[in-house]
Amino acid sequence: MIGKGKVIVFLLAAVAVGLVLSASLNLSPLTNAFWGGGEKEKAGEAAPIAVGKVLPLEGIPALVKEVSPAVVNISTTQVVHLRRPQMRSPFGQQDPFEEFFHNFFGNLPKEQKRRSLGSGFIISDDGYILTNNHVVEKADEITVTLLDKQELQAEVVGTDSKTDIALIKIKAGKKLPYVPLGDSDGLEIGEWVLAIGNPFGLGHTVTAGIVSAKGRVIGSGPYDDFIQTDASINPGNSGGPLFNLKGEVVGINTAIIQGGQGIGFATPIDMAKSVLGQLKEKGQVTRGWLGVYIQRLTPDMAESLNIPGKKGALVADVTKGGPAEKAGIRSGDVIVSFDGKNVESEHDLPQIVASTTPGKKVEVIVIRDGKEVKIPVSITQMEAEAEQKRAGGPDLTKGLGLTVQNITPEIARHLNVDNPKGVLVASVEPGSPADDAGFREGDVIRAINRTDVKDSDDFGKKIAKVKDEKTVLFLVERGEGRIFLAVKNR
Secondary structure (H helix, E strand, O other): OOOOOOOOEEEOOOOOOOOOOOOOOOOOHHHHHHHOOOOOOOOOOOOOOOOOOOOOHHHHHHHHHHHHHHEEEEEEEEEEEOOOOOOOOOOOOOOOOHHHHHHHHHOOOOEEEEEEEEEEEEOOOOOEEEEOHHHHOOOOEEEEEOOOOOEEEEEEEEEEOOOOEEEEEEOOOOOOOOOOEOOHHHOOOOOEEEEEEOHHHOOOEEEEEEEEEEEEOOOOOOOOOEEEEOOOOOOOOOOOEEEEOOOOEEEEEEEEEOOOOOOEEEEEHHHHHHHHHHHHHHOOOOOEEOOEEEEOOOHHHHHHOOOHHHOOEEEEEEOOOOHHHHHOOOOOOEEEEEOOEEOOOOOHHHHHHHOOOOOOEEEEEEEEOOEEEEEEEEOEEOOHHHHHOOOOOOEOOOOOOEEEEEOOHHHHHHHOOOOOOOEEEEEEOOOOHHHHHOOOOOOEEEEEOOEEOOOHHHHHHHHHHOOOOOEEEEEEEEOOEEEEEEEEOO
């Protein structure tokens, strides 16, 4: 199979920090919105550990002391079944060493326990804990260690691999300290954030830094929208909370880039809040589906298509029989609004659509031939097969590292090509076999192993046929010339 790209993103995470006790012990509005609490504490209920007041930097030690009890260490155990090798003495069946070989190799263990470490944080006094899905995925046993070293067994309530979020629960027999969920959308670049986690199994470790960027896309999934921070996070911090100086959780630390220093990534807490209800009630997440392949709207394409503001998501193709096709959305349309929400780029649309309740009728605004067109669309439920296809066209990034699309009349006019056969390279995954071979965004693939390519469906079929070959030859049209590019199987 054609080798996977070298995008090296290591999942881990970190974080947590806290707040100073306030005179008011009311639940934060955001915490109440999810857990259904009232504006004031009910008698006997524990209060969150946050005050919601921005602290000066000198108040960090007190904040850390206050929130640390709500940050937990998570260790998991997974039983892996091993295939026992069939070993025989090299000297033959009658050899005196045969019994030794049988005893030594025949008694190898049939299964092995694998252990991993992570972090998490308590979000309610009855023991609900947020963490990363990759921390608890496939675990046979989950142990949560509190700040006071008490160890408790946890059960998985719900998981969502697409956002790498998991909800687990412990039973402590008492009300537990917990932290409120903040507003990640309101974070400012340059704002101070804090983290408490379990790096390398060292236990509670505090780090501080700033929000260095927002909306980062790092190639980990279809809903990438990470907060970038220079607060130090390391392996073992996965699932830990990222705090603002109000003591609110604004992110779940999730990933780092190998070799990167001062660069960590956290899942925005707003994304977690959007799926928490479903995880608690159903154990999984149901998402809306529009049925479009989209791509980046380049400045040149925006100018050619007469798109005001040069913002939106360009529809490369529509799924046959999908909601978009049934509603009349066409290839070449540029989606600028969905259900009243502005679509600034191709990265915005998947998240907005996914968060839409299946069955809901929404208004989609597109720019077509330079004019605004309003189209009502009935959103359906995203099925597993549809969810695997990433925006931009057939998803081939797991092997070749290319995303391609059909050459529509609008694109043909823009590229000034007369032959509509073939496929357009919409994106190239950095470090992939296609990238190594020299593919560029905007290339037109005309043939594979000297066999003409008709469209994206034909391209997918031909790729499937040559996936086991050592080298695949592509005929590529670039500008006014044609070149051959050879992709080597890794």
